[in-house]
Amino acid sequence: MTNAEMAAADGATIKSGAFGGIVLMERAGGAVADAALARFAAAARVHVLCGPGNNGGDGYVAARILAGKGLSVRLYALAPPKPGTDAALAAETWAGPVGGLDAFAPDPADLAIDAVFGAGFSGALPDPVQSALARAVDRRCPVLAVDLPSGVNGDTGQGAGAVACAATVTFYRRKPGHLLYPGRALCGETIVAEIGVRAARPTATFENAPDLWRGALPRPGADTHKYARGAVAVFSGPRHGTGASRLAALAAQRAGAGAVTILGHPNALDIHAAHVTSIMLRAWGDDPMAALGTLKGIGAVVLGPGFGDLPLARSLAAAIVDDKGPALVLDADGITAFADDASGLFDAARVRDEPALVLTPHAGEFARLFPDLAADAAAGKLAMARAAAERAGAVVVLKGPDTVIAAPDGRAAVNANATPALATAGSGDVLAGAVAGLAAQGMPAFEAACAAVWLHGEAGRASGPLAIAEDLIAALPAHLSKLV
Ligand SMILES: NC(=O)C1=CN([C@@H]2O[C@H](COP(=O)(O)OP(=O)(O)OC[C@H]3O[C@@H](n4cnc5c(N)ncnc54)[C@H](O)[C@@H]3O)[C@@H](O)[C@H]2O)[C@@H](O)CC1
Numbered sequence: 001m002t003n004a005e006m007a008a009a010d011g012a013t014i015k016s017g018a019f020g021g022i023v024l025m026e027r028a029g030g031a032v033a034d035a036a037l038a039r040f041a042a043a044a045r046v047h048v049l050c051g052p053g054n055n056g057g058d059g060y061v062a063a064r065i066l067a068g069k070g071l072s073v074r075l076y077a078l079a080p081p082k083p084g085t086d087a088a089l090a091a092e093t094w095a096g097p098v099g100g101l102d103a104f105a106p107d108p109a110d111l112a113i114d115a116v117f118g119a120g121f122s123g124a125l126p127d128p129v130q131s132a133l134a135r136a137v138d139r140r141c142p143v144l145a146v147d148l149p150s151g152v153n154g155d156t157g158q159g160a161g162a163v164a165c166a167a168t169v170t171f172y173r174r175k176p177g178h179l180l181y182p183g184r185a186l187c188g189e190t191i192v193a194e195i196g197v198r199a200a201r202p203t204a205t206f207e208n209a210p211d212l213w214r215g216a217l218p219r220p221g222a223d224t225h226k227y228a229r230g231a232v233a234v235f236s237g238p239r240h241g242t243g244a245s246r247l248a249a250l251a252a253q254r255a256g257a258g259a260v261t262i263l264g265h266p267n268a269l270d271i272h273a274a275h276v277t278s279i280m281l282r283a284w285g286d287d288p289m290a291a292l293g294t295l296k297g298i299g300a301v302v303l304g305p306g307f308g309d310l311p312l313a314r315s316l317a318a319a320i321v322d323d324k325g326p327a328l329v330l331d332a333d334g335i336t337a338f339a340d341d342a343s344g345l346f347d348a349a350r351v352r353d354e355p356a357l358v359l360t361p362h363a364g365e366f367a368r369l370f371p372d373l374a375a376d377a378a379a380g381k382l383a384m385a386r387a388a389a390e391r392a393g394a395v396v397v398l399k400g401p402d403t404v405i406a407a408p409d410g411r412a413a414v415n416a417n418a419t420p421a422l423a424t425a426g427s428g429d430v431l432a433g434a435v436a437g438l439a440a441q442g443m444p445a446f447e448a449a450c451a452a453v454w455l456h457g458e459a460g461r462a463s464g465p466l467a468i469a470e471d472l473i474a475a476l477p478a479h480l481s482k483l484v
């Protein structure tokens with residue numbers, strides 16, 4: 001849930017009359033105290049740093065509970081809570097002294113609880129907070145964050161001046177900032193505490209996990225045949241650039257597509273022929289689009305990996321999207337081909353009721369296609385991907401350690417299972433092929449992209465830190481077959 005969605009859920013829960021805000025705050029502070037006792041019960045002293053809002057309120061509650069359990073607790077406030085708020089009520093229950101942040105002098109054997117800012121934070125971290133947090137790091141005192149490490153924006157994960165925490169206790173649902181970098185790394189272990197909040201309305205933001213798309217995975221019936229199981233076409237690069245398209249084609253097969261064909265210039269197909277067996281090869285003459293037209297029942301096309309010829313990629317992609325035929329996964333050179341002007345492609349893509357175009361840019365390619373969105377870095381990766389998806393009428397897979405998958409209807413998922421092993425040549429080609437393999441089997445584009453990104457992450461984990469792209473392909477089926 002975004003910060004605003006969480007505030008709305010809090011508000012609706014309180015309005016429902018089940019219990020007041022102070023009860024939620026007692027539960028939130030109680031969950032923080034529980035986490036502190038479970039992980040840092042031996043702390044010589046517990047320093048609680050409180051801000052002026054409800055995040056600080058949670059801190060006063062936690063301080064009172066921990067002191068009641070016999071721990072040596074000190075409390076420091078950036079500013080007193082505003083009168084009349086739940087935080088002011090919570091502060092009244094703290095009977096001990098309140099120091100200023102400058103009095104905070106931690107030791108390595110202590111614990112610091114960061115209750116300065118949470119969901120209500122935006123903008124820049126004030127200097128006194130930044131220097132207090134930096135003292136905890138300098139003095140090697142572990143930090144337990146309430147809701148978010150102070151300075152991390154819950155919507156974007158951006159966090160200038162925030163420090164890496166040992167653990168973070170958040171409430172009800174994680175926020176995008178817990179999954180997007182650098183926030184994800186700054187949170188440490190993230191603990192989600194149920195405090196009795198109930199959602200006001202459904203959210204459009206998800207962690208990418210099988211629950212989101214499992215129901216849409218292809219499950220072929222007994223009467224199926226190879227073309228009905230999903231036919232994919234992959235455009236090859238030139239003679240000395242065939243590997244990327246081969247990886248995409250193999251990945252499409254391993255994602256379950258029943259018939260995969262590589263289309264290419266005859267001299268490139270000679271190279272493919274020496275490598276592949278169950279993949280079909282189709283030569284194009286002067287007209288690659290006509291060659292595509294001769295293939296049976298194509299459900300998805302991959303264009304871009306190792307393709308090389310940008311003008312040809314541009315005209316092919318435009319023709320495929322105009323045709324309202326198969327889904328198109330546009331990757332790598334296919335994206336770069338539209339760097340100067342993608343408006344025609346996007347206009348044609350937006351006509352479809354269901355998105356049939358999938359763009360899989362990394363940050364650099366994204367900036368080529370959407371320079372204005374990329375320039376507004378403060379908006380964050382999630383907002384960027386959402387705006388791009390809406391503009392392009394496409395599912396946008398904005399790749400990275402925290403890949404965001406966004407649909408034109410506003411849904412977006414943040415992926416969290418990737419490992420550095422995926423940063424290897426050909427890894428993106430495998431992903432593009434897996435998206436196409438699933439889409440060709442009739443999976444809607446958003447679900448297909450989410451599933452492919454997740455399976456790619458699992459394949460990376462299973463293949464270990466030294467995985468190469470070929471290993472990822474080999475590891476795909478084990479993870480997919482567990483889910484169908
Ligand atoms: N009923 C609720 O809404 C609940 C909220 N909870 C806690 O409440 C928190 C959210 O509370 P709030 O909405 O009061 O927000 P916060 O307590 O996160 O921060 C709001 C305060 O910080 C100030 N602030 C924001 N950005 C600043 C900046 N750049 N520089 C200086 N000051 C800045 C604001 O003026 C305001 O005083 C959550 O993170 C969670 O910890 C929990 O107690 C559970 C229940």
Ligand SMILES: [K+]
Binds near residue numbers: 149
């Ligand atoms: K905090």
